[in-house]
Amino acid sequence: MGASALVAAAAALPVRALAAAPAADPAADRVETPVATGSPVTGVTETMVRVRVPLPSSAGPRPEACDWLSYLRFRDSAGPAASARADRILVAQPGILEGAGAFDSVARNTVAAAARNGKHIEFWALDRRSNCLEDHTGVQAGLAAKDVHLAVDYYYRQKEVDGRKFAGYQTNDQVTWLQNVGLEQTVRDQYDLMVHELPDQTARKQKMLCGGHSLGGILTAFFAEWDFDGDHATTGDAGYNQCSGYFALDTRISTGLPGMDGQIPTDLIPLLKFGASAVQAGLESGVVPRSLSAPALINTETMNLLSIAGLAADLAPDGPSDLAAYVPSSFNTDTTYRLLFSKDYPTFVKGSPTVKDFRFTNAAALGGLLDDNSQPLAFMQASVGFWDGGKIVDKEFPAPNDLDSIGLGGLAQLLGPDKKAIPDEPNGPLYGWRNYDRVGDGVPASKDGTPFTSAAKEVTDIGELARSLAEQPLDFTEHYFPTRMVTDIALAASPGIADDAVHTNGPAANPIINLEAGDGLGGRDPQPGDVVAPGYQHIDVLTAAAAQNDGRPEVVSTNLAAFAAK
Template identity: 65%
Template sequence: MRMTRTRRLALPAAAAAALLALGVGVAVASADGPGERAAGPSAEREERSVPSGSPVTDVVETVVRVKLPLPEGVGARPAECDWLSYLRYRHEDGPEESASADRILVAQPGVLEGAGAFDAVARNTVAKAAEDGQNIEFWALDRRSNCLEDNRGVRAGAAARSFKVALDYYYNGGAVDGQKFAGYLGNDQVEFLQHVGLEQTLRDQFDLLAAELPDQELRKEKVMCGGHSLGGVLTGFFAIWDFDGNPATDADAGFNQCAGYFALDSAISTSLPDITGSQMMPTGMMPDPGLSFAVVQAGLRGGAVPRTLSAPAVINAETMNVLALAGLAALAAPDAQSTLVADLPSNLNIDGTTRLLLSKNLLAFVTGSPAAGEFKLSNEAALGALMDDNSQPLAFLQTSVGFFAGGRIADKEFPLARNVSGIPGLSGLAGMFGQEARAIPDEANGPVYAWRNYDEFGPTDGPVPNAGDGTPFTTAGKEVTDIQQLARSMAEQPLDFTEDYFPTKLVTDIQQSAATEISRNAIHQDGLTANPTITLLAGDGLRGANAPPPSGETVVAPGYQHLDVLTADARQNDGRPEPVSARLAQFAIRG
């Protein structure tokens, strides 16, 4: 099979260098709408352009920061954490002022997710609306906890087109702009996050909207509120939330800040199980749900309950950053042999993560033989091994970016077999681990495995290897995301694709939303159905059979995984427009 690349996108040198530039423009906005808590007489604001290697060239991206300090009682925190940030996307022919746009889509990210993950769907949606003569904007929100991330190394590596620059910063004592990496933060270093839960997250969205769009009636006319995964549930709570403490007034209510709602492989709901049909948080990573609200808060204060969502391997700040490093290597040198595993330090976290994600079976995991480093992969293939649905075992991290090429492939049977839904006692895990046949390179110390991109599954591209059941591991209809665009979103964005320090309190508050401390603000229950709703589901995503039917219009994207609703390419293999962004643009225009 001859592998052909239909396009290789490179970030222009001038644009790459500008990733490190800090030139900003400053504007001031007031927040004095009816019943609203103003951020002060004015909110300090910064906005700067974001250079991009995206093929969607008619969309302008900027990163916006607005100073909206946390309450004083929150305690010590970095100065950066008194700012809120978002990525703003608009068409190059559209108005410069957001208030003059036809509609504004405002998106909350999911668990362990940052604003950078929305890049493809934001660009595609804005461009599609422009084709229909409408100028819309897409705002991808960054949660306040993202202020704790140190992305200097990834940004410097992207600017230099060098994975080694980033690696040296995070692991070898290298400096960027005179700064050295201070290390990943421990539980005792993020104490203020014990106060950053549901109420603060919703308040942040409200205050940001009020600062950027002071006219409440304009917000009600033009803002469409939504999100991906957990972001749909956050939007549900936003819709019913009372922001002025006076139940008799509703100009301040969340539903009156929105003209409509959109859910991306999620649900506009106030229940986590409504997304998947079961609890989505892995057992052991959260406190016992039977504990009272007061006990959980005491645990957060004392540190007995971890203040960030973290596990000894796979899910923690370091591994989230390693994903960005893998994206950077694939972006900078896609076909070069990967040194990611060899270059990373040997520690319990890294070794445990590589074994969990890259072992063929239980024996390989237990013995460490063959080790992940014994397989030769291109940088693209290494990223695919970490993120593709035929390799990555965790469904909420899966995309459909292609398949391995250039060597023998075997069935990947660890950590769970493909048909987990048929195993007694484990059927509830199907939504967590996905249903795609998983594959793994099977020639240690053999050829350098390449990557077959999502659009290289045509009649002349050769057959796909068969899984153990005799069927091909994948088909063209199952592949929707360009691996180079995934790499770009993971490494090029000024706001991260992932969220290194997800605040535990955000999810415990949702799980305990019946507690008086939460329910006293969640009073406008009719807000959930007060506006038109669209639910855009991944056909092979997290939603299980037990999930309730979504309200409003429903769109299912066949073959999509959970992240594909954010990352899918504008040009699909079936020749039709990318369905999520196309329908989302229509919804934004028509409501």
């Protein structure tokens, strides 16, 4: 979900599974479907839009659904129904391992904030083409039936939903077309979608703002540089002439990786040293996996499990969670639980106590997966509250909380700056979750005597996070990220990779707003003019609640709406 996650994910290239999606209706080239959710933000209409934009035949065989592009459209309910009449349209690229549903809260909050100031704007949250392979049938069926077990049964017990069975997770050999979905296809998909939805280039230049979260900032920069008609002497088709400005959500509008001298270190991915031809040959032969995945923690199955955990917390936040026991045991799930819920190295090595030895509410289980005081990877962290209901101690795995004292302070870039905490009473009380707006006095203290967190550092409503994970028809997560995207960005200077990224003035050609998480990835290197959201983590710039603990409106969406209105 983060730009720096490119390195973490690319370093673990083994791939498994991709799920097939339902076939699209070939009778029309555009389908718009209303989306109903339980969001407390009123006055915002959401639809899912699908547009048929086939891949070139050279991409190879693929499901028919993958010849469609999809996005979530959020607009002011009191505003014009036609996008061409909106005051402004924000077009957002997701980060790595991230889908359109991740923009749910920031999109609604931004549209609502603009409406309060008399502006009718739209927010388009893009889903990358490869997400066509996701199968949301089980989660959507569980949501409709209000039964999370139905979702688990669909994915793990071959239980049919409306006559459909889960096809399982496909092998690398079954997704050969992903080797052709890289940087060029991704920016061209955005261009083709924008042109389809708003054919008048003058209107696009006037109305559209381009941006994204994390990796989305890098993709936006390449988009701004790209020449889409192949004639480098003309500029009407140039990416920067499709946008009136840019927005960066805990990222930069730059073709280089922030904090890494702009490059992916080749020591971490030795294959890059052999160049673009070797990488492409590896993809075509299957030696290089065509989708980024790790044996545990980050892969197709665990991304889907986040949606299932979100569904449980959405349906019954205070109910006892049984997902760890109800989901069948496997190397992937068991190792993921051990990585996330081990108190220290002896616990991890011994494998005891396990997560199944603790009692959690559904909200606490979700908080344990994604909260910044629990989730060990910074690019997957949100500030959603804290544990409640039992003894809490320092979580010293995969790294101790006192990194600075042992000379490992630099690991905070990967692990985040906040101390990690974990329940410490197996076979004991039912651990609950204090939501972001209930964190005040009485927060347990770390071993150094300081509270693990405070109200000022909690910004996302766990109920809204659960809703975004479970209720969106386009997923919050990205189950399979094309490896070629990573290698193309790393090797963009090589011939044949980004030959049409010729308008290098593109990222500087329009105004930019940088909206950085104070405790996230971008906030660690603030630049003049940045809007920094104090206490926010990398995911919080997308998920923060409209009402904050300091009594002020949510800072990211408020400033983004004001920028769009200029």
